Amino acid sequence: MRVGEDLNQALHGLLGDDPSVYVLGEDLLDPYGGAFKITRGLSTRFPDRVLTTPLSEGAIVGAASGLALAGEKAIVEIMFGDFAALAFDQLVNFASKSVSMYGRRVPMPLIIRCPSGGNRGYGPTHSQNLQKHFIGVPGLSLFEMSPFHDNRAVLDRMLALEEPCLLFEDKVLYTRRMYEVDELFTWELVEDVAVVRFDGDLDYVVIAPGGVAHRAIAAMRTLLLAHDLAGAVLVPSRLYPFDPTALLPLLGQVGLVCVAEDGSAGGTWGSHLAADLHPRLWGSLRRPIRLVSSADSVIPTASHLERAVVLQDSTISRAVLEALDG
Amino acid sequence: MNRLADEDLALLLLIRSFERKLLALFERGELNGTTHTCLGQEYVPVSLRPLLRDGDWMFSNHRGHGHYLARFEDPEGLLAEIMGRKGAVCDGVGGSQHLRRDRYLSTGVQGQSLPVATGVALHLKRHEPGGLACVYIGDGTWGEGAVYEALNMAQLWRLPLLVVVEHNGIAQSTPTELQMAGTIAGRAAAFGIAHTRVSSLDISEIRRQLAPLVETVRGGAPLVVEFATHRLGPHSKGDDTRPPEAVRTDWYASYQAEHPDQSARLEAAAGSRMDEIAEEVAARPPATWTAT
Numbered sequence: 001m002r003v004g005e006d007l008n009q010a011l012h013g014l015l016g017d018d019p020s021v022y023v024l025g026e027d028l029l030d031p032y033g034g035a036f037k038i039t040r041g042l043s044t045r046f047p048d049r050v051l052t053t054p055l056s057e058g059a060i061v062g063a064a065s066g067l068a069l070a071g072e073k074a075i076v077e078i079m080f081g082d083f084a085a086l087a088f089d090q091l092v093n094f095a096s097k098s099v100s101m102y103g104r105r106v107p108m109p110l111i112i113r114c115p116s117g118g119n120r121g122y123g124p125t126h127s128q129n130l131q132k133h134f135i136g137v138p139g140l141s142l143f144e145m146s147p148f149h150d151n152r153a154v155l156d157r158m159l160a161l162e163e164p165c166l167l168f169e170d171k172v173l174y175t176r177r178m179y180e181v182d183e184l185f186t187w188e189l190v191e192d193v194a195v196v197r198f199d200g201d202l203d204y205v206v207i208a209p210g211g212v213a214h215r216a217i218a219a220m221r222t223l224l225l226a227h228d229l230a231g232a233v234l235v236p237s238r239l240y241p242f243d244p245t246a247l248l249p250l251l252g253q254v255g256l257v258c259v260a261e262d263g264s265a266g267g268t269w270g271s272h273l274a275a276d277l278h279p280r281l282w283g284s285l286r287r288p289i290r291l292v293s294s295a296d297s298v299i300p301t302a303s304h305l306e307r308a309v310v311l312q313d314s315t316i317s318r319a320v321l322e323a324l325d326g
Numbered sequence: 327m328n329r330l331a332d333e334d335l336a337l338l339l340l341i342r343s344f345e346r347k348l349l350a351l352f353e354r355g356e357l358n359g360t361t362h363t364c365l366g367q368e369y370v371p372v373s374l375r376p377l378l379r380d381g382d383w384m385f386s387n388h389r390g391h392g393h394y395l396a397r398f399e400d401p402e403g404l405l406a407e408i409m410g411r412k413g414a415v416c417d418g419v420g421g422s423q424h425l426r427r428d429r430y431l432s433t434g435v436q437g438q439s440l441p442v443a444t445g446v447a448l449h450l451k452r453h454e455p456g457g458l459a460c461v462y463i464g465d466g467t468w469g470e471g472a473v474y475e476a477l478n479m480a481q482l483w484r485l486p487l488l489v490v491v492e493h494n495g496i497a498q499s500t501p502t503e504l505q506m507a508g509t510i511a512g513r514a515a516a517f518g519i520a521h522t523r524v525s526s527l528d529i530s531e532i533r534r535q536l537a538p539l540v541e542t543v544r545g546g547a548p549l550v551v552e553f554a555t556h557r558l559g560p561h562s563k564g565d566d567t568r569p570p571e572a573v574r575t576d577w578y579a580s581y582q583a584e585h586p587d588q589s590a591r592l593e594a595a596a597g598s599r600m601d602e603i604a605e606e607v608a609a610r611p612p613a614t615w616t617a618t
């Protein structure tokens with residue numbers, strides 16, 4: 001099954017199982033079914049709870065918060081994750097703060113889905129990964145869709161947190177298959193982290209969000225076949241807050257820990273993660289944690305220019321080689 | 327002005343005494359942070375009080391003490407919140423402009439609550455028909471895009487949304503003519519939303535005017551009620567830059583002139599009640615907050 005189909009079925013299942021769940025967003029209605037077809041069929045089955053909205057990201061998230069306050073659960077589709085910036089106030093100053101600013105905990109079961117990422121030629125305002133702008137907001141959790149995490153389980157987990165959650169969905173993943181890995185590697189879940197690895201002693205580990213998983217695995221293949229370096233790729237479902245405790249034994253054994261992400265350089269998720277990991281691994285780290293991301297640049301539209309800016313599998317393999325050689 | 331029931335006038339004067347007490351406490355350095363008083367605007371929530379039900383949701387703003395007191399008559403809890411004392415409505419976390427109790431909620435960012443109220447109104451329409459979501463905003467709030475996004479949705483989906491505008495002619499320090507093109511009526515009309523202007527300061531007249539209109543909201547017709555009102559005090563504290571000759575119409579001055587005995591009696595009672603409350607609350611231990 002394709003990742004997008006898995007997400008679509010997860011939404012169908014959730015709406016079918018829980019009559020308090022609403023889905024709001026732009027152009028969701030059938031036959032269109034959302035810009036990336038993730039909501040296809042939902043409005044036909046659940047016309048009362050799947051609402052197509054005006055182009056008003058701030059008010060969509062605000063209205064979803066209102067539904068949550070009144071005891072419902074709401075899932076918002078932001079057509080392109082870039083437009084979550086239009087809902088920044090509602091997310092940061094209302095939905096997230098409401099969980100705790102009124103003294104007692106206020107349940108806010110709310111999911112904001114953000115189709116994200118480049119490599120599709122959509123240009124500077126339709127290709128970004130805005131995760132870093134939402135890290136460190138009290139009451140706000142960040143998740144990322146991955147080919148190794150069942151989308152229904154992730155949706156259920158986010159709603160059970162009863163606080164606003166952003167779900168970043170790399171658009172390229174929608175058409176990739178679930179649970180498919182290169183035959184050179186095996187994978188398993190360690191708590192919420194998918195560990196994709198070479199079966200043997202490891203030279204390095206790459207930590208990567210779901211949208212980067214395939215690029216990291218492709219890099220891992222190159223590094224194994226061309227350079228005889230064995231690695232693992234760790235793909236967490238929840239990016240923030242992120243508890244790496246269960247991974248520490250593995251991370252402590254390898255010669256290099258690298259964090260690879262698709263957002264632009266500077267103030268990144270990886271730098272946050274590295275700051276968290278350095279003191280925990282200080283006694284066993286053999287070199288600094290290596291960070292790799294897209295460039296500090298807008299994302300150009302022309303495909304050759306976009307490739308030069310957006311993180312590629314070659315960016316990751318090069319970084320690992322440089323770090324291990326250095 | 328029509329004579330008010332003692333109960334109404336006592337509530338109006340409680341709100342006024344509360345706000346005056348806050349300004350006095352600030353002057354004495356006994357309050358932390360900031361506050362925004364509703365002196366002059368007390369009659370707005372008191373007029374609406376009998377027109378709203380317990381099941382209705384209410385969204386207030388930075389200038390919300392009157393809204394809270396008119397709904398709950400809880401000066402102790404509110405003062406404790408503002409002073410960070412035990413018994414605070416929100417354990418001292420929210421303070422003056424972030425209050426939540428039952429179906430009452432205030433936020434400190436202009437325009438933010440309108441989309442939220444729209445979502446609540448959607449829930450009410452589906453599950454509690456006849457209920458409404460009431461949002462208090464000011465004239466300055468109409469600068470925020472969130473207002474228009476929410477009005478559009480509310481009318482599109484025919485939601486029971488009551489927008490109460492306290493148009494006091496001054497957004498912090500900026501007069502309406504420097505911040506608003508056109509009119510609030512014109513803006514409501516652009517969405518096909520009904521608008522009514524309340525220029526009276528007489529509570530009985532206001533209730534007569536609004537009672538049938540509020541019923542239409544319950545049926546799913548959003549409404550904008552624009553009170554032409556007056557902020558007597560500063561925006562916050564000690565920051566009133568209006569010239570002394572600027573018109574500041576006070577409903578109470580007119581009422582007092584026409585009903586001196588009732589006014590004197592209830593004003594004295596409200597004043598001494600607030601003195602006692604302030605003394606009692608100030609003596610309480612600090613509020614405790616268990617971070618969640």
